[in-house]
Amino acid sequence: MMKTKKNPEIDMRTRIIWGVLLIVVGLIVIFLFAMDTQPGQMTKFGLNLSQTNAILIPDLIMPTQATTYLLALVLVAFGAFQLARGVKSTSTLVAVLAFSFVMAFLVWAARDKSFSLVGMLGSSFVRATPIALAALCGVISERAGVTNIGIEGTMLFAAQVSVIVGTLTKNLWIALFAALLTGAVVASLHAFLVIKFKVDQIISGTAVNILGAGVTSFVSSRFLEKNIDALNNSGTFPSISIPILSKIPVLGPVLFENTPIVFLTILLVAVLHVVLFYTPWGLRTRAVGEHPKAADTLGVNVYLMRYINVILGGMFAGLGGAYFTIGSVGRFDEVMTAGKGFIGLAAMIFGKWTPIGAYTSSLIFGFADSLQVKLQILQVGIPPEFLLMAPYIVTMIVLTGVVGKAVAPAADGQPYEK
Amino acid sequence: MPVLELRGITKTFPGVKANQDIDLTLEKGEIHALLGENGAGKTTLMNILYGLYKPDKGEILINDQKVDIEGPNDAIARGIGMVHQHFMLVPVMTVTENVMLGNETTKSGVFLDREKVAQRIREISDQYGLEVDPNAYIKDLPVGIQQRVEIIKVLYRQADILILDEPTAVLTPQEVDGLFKIIHSLIASGKSLIFITHKLKEVLHIANRITVLRLGQVVGSAIPGEVDEQKLAEMMVGREVNLVVEKKISQPKEVVLKVKDLHVNDERGNPAVNGLNLDVHAGEVVGVAGVQGNGQTELVYALTGLLPLKSGTIHLSGKDIHKATPRQIIEQGVAHVPEDRQKHGLVLSFPLLDNMVLCTYYKSPFARGVNMQEKVIAENGSMLVKQFDVRTPSIFVAASTLSGGNQQKVIVAREFSRPIKLLIASQPTRGLDVGSIEYIHSRIIEKRDEGTAVLVVSSELDEIIALSDRIAVMYRGKIVDILPAGATKEHLGLLMAGVKPEDIPDSAKKKSAGPVEKVF
DSSP: OOOOOOOHHHHHHHHHHHHHHHHHHHHHIIIIIGGGOOTTOEEEEEOSOSSOSSOOOOOEEEEHHHHHHHHHHHHHHHHHHHHHTOOSOHHHHHHHHHHHHHHHHHHHHTBTSEEEHHHHHHHHHHHHHHHHHHHHHHHHHHHTTOOOOTHHHHHHHHHHHHHHHHHHHOOHHHHHHHHHHHHHHHHHHHHIIIIISOOOHHHHHHHHHHHHHHHHHHHIIIIITTTHHHHSOOOOOOOEEOTTGGGSTTHHHHHSEEOHHHHHHHHHHHHHHHHHHHSHHHHHHHHHHHOHHHHHHTTOOHHHHHHHHHHHHHHHHHHHHHHHIIIIISSOOTTTTTTHHHHHHHHHHHTTTOHHHHHHHHHHHHHHHHHHHHHHHHTOSSOHHHHHHHHHHHHHHIIIIITOOOOOOTTTTOOOOO | OOSEEEEEEEEEETTEEEEEEEEEEEOTTOEEEEEOOTTSSHHHHHHHHTTSSOOSEEEEEETTEEEOOOSHHHHHHTTEEEEOSSOOOOTTSBHHHHHHTTSOOEETTTEEOHHHHHHHHHHHHHHHTOOOOTTSBGGGSOHHHHHHHHHHHHHHTTOSEEEEESTTTTOOHHHHHHHHHHHHHHHHTTOEEEEEESOHHHHHHHOSEEEEEETTEEEEEEOBTTBOHHHHHHHHHSSOOOOSOOOOOOOOOSEEEEEEEEEEEOTTSOEEEEEEEEEEETTOEEEEEOOTTSSHHHHHHHHTTSSOOSEEEEEETTEEOTTOOHHHHHHTTEEEEOSSIIIIIOOTTSBHHHHTTTTTTTSTTTEETTEEOHHHHHHHHHHHHHHTTOOOSOTTSBGGGSOHHHHHHHHHHHHHTSOOSEEEEESTTTTOOHHHHHHHHHHHHHHHHTTOEEEEEOSOHHHHHHHOSEEEEEETTEEEEEEETTOOHHHHHHHHTTOOGGGOOHHHHOOOSSOOOOOO
16 A cells, blocks of 8 residues: 655645744734833742752743743744745644743743742642543543543542541541542443443433532532531642652752652553553553454453453542542532543543643643633733633644644444444 | 364344354365355354354364354364454554454563564464565555455464455455465465355365355355356355346447546545546446556546546536536436445435435425425335345335345435436445346446446456446556457456556457356
């Protein structure tokens, strides 16, 4: 079979589109940000947290006007180069575009003020965690051929169960275990319905979501709110500092001083990547999601593989649910997951159904989320309602434009009949 | 002592006796052909042997030992390997990954040892002449090579009994020759083989013994040399079969389809048809021959309005239709029997009666205003099912439940039953059995004799030769030459391979004696 040649016409068109886009964004930076600054203004980026193990380093102070103009120049220059010669890799273009624009925006927004860059990066990792866990749940289920859109509901159940168990037993590790168990139970319900009875997977997932939101809200308003100290006050996991590594400036506070759930997530990403692509289990899982009949004729038990993977996925979602309560605030609020389960699905697609890709895209969503919070503190003059939309707008842009053609596992969402 | 013996195998599906008291033996080193029409129960029998179905009755003996086969794992453990008709390969995985799936070799008990398996694949390749790159992705491989991967999969599991289910259905003639070589090398190394097919010529060519199935029962067995195609076809179908398309000399009249300097891009935007010229007259069959992928598909799509033209003109009875929509083209009297009958020919989940009116449902008498006339549609369905001999329990069952041959008859019934000027039939008999092929061929000739212009596109050279009054050879998006009906296969083959018409040696143009014959 012949390899398809790249179509020169399409190449030319994307080249021009990217070139023009870069220049336009460069001009936006000039008109919106650079021209709004005064010559003497300075922007201070904090590189240390107030309470930190890390070695202190000086903060980054830069002249606002010069920096914004410089970044605009970078954008325009890249755009011009793109129009004239063309850069091979689209990801370079995306990186230049995103970095320059976001930096210019931050430099402008924090003019005459101080902005904790490290704080924002650190909270990006934290806020990415539930999204990443939801995405991992999606990855492992869909790789085995089962769509699970019930992640949101699963996380709500797990969040609530873990806070109640944590408050009653006063042991957060038991609470964490309860969250994993809850995730597994809810996922096995979904698995049972869609694998055994071949219920439509979207409907089953939606049912789980509605059930999750309904039951947890009911329990919350009926029992938890009245007995906060007895049922809804578990405390949270303390932050763990990894010795030596946490002393590195910037990187230390961002990466190596976190709660166990954040570390566990990063570990899970690595483990799941190795399992999926380098072990017999992963090979069978992917085969079952791509061409179950082929796996069946080679003696692989399709149903069993699907059950186990969906249930494992449920445990990831359970861990994600635990993050919301025992991992961050120590109490349960109604529908506190706020769509993170669905954003996780977007991260899964953006990450092309790979654990590492899903985690990277979760970081982008986490970044958008934490940026939004910091900007509210800075009071940049954009209404907070709009800032709150940031993560969701990023989700939509990513899903419509940047993601390109991501190919789902071929048998994703289809029940298997012998 | 036979290596495999099936005794009294019976399997009933709801409403169908798929296998009835079937006895079968396979000797060591033998090629045993299992011949039968689609739906005769060949695949069911083999799926029972491979453990995918459980028989209601009967027993299986391997090397004179009675065995229970509960699932593919049991079959594999007992040395049975199956190459399925629809390949069981994961397209996005490599050859190595597909071969080891379910039987993985690991490093330190945990990690996949791709290198070791690739090495083993290379050894198998060398031993049996099954050349393939272990690191290639399945989706990048042509069908012929994919089939090799399937055979390697079976050999990797050290099978001694190989079942090949319709292995030639998807192959080009050259690939079939390659497969036969491989089969011989397998037999030479002591393997035994069951070869399932409905193609008579192949059976006579390669089998040591033939068992014929019809409607789930063994109707006879034979040894090649003692029977001929005619006899086998009769055993298979259960009545006398006409293997030669009988037709009178054509009486071409006015030009119906006129294509001038046509350029069409394929769906990816690459040029597929490059300046094609073609005329089709009323009352003649023009066959388009060519190796698949030379723009035939895009030509048909352009003619039927499914792909836009880049340039050029298409005239139907003098009317320009190059910008017409598929519906406008249909209303001009063009019938289309599409290449992919399940994707473009039918709505599989719709019942037959609705599929029968897909081109005309919005017109009287099937619709009055916005109301569908269900009674008229049902009457029309019943009438066509009878008239076109569609074998179905009822007109209310979904099209997906019919066999390939009957699905094709539904399409033919719909397209042929309305007034048409031009018939475009693309791969009209692909994957069909003798009875259905005979039927569809005779219907096409009937249409021609009624004065319809017919364009047949097929990758089966024998079909083109059997049907056509003129044969247009397509190569790289152009018609390179148009030959009269009596052209030789050799001549056509050279043109299809890209040899220029002026370079064809005279020896290739000479016609061998004997009637034009069809291959099944």
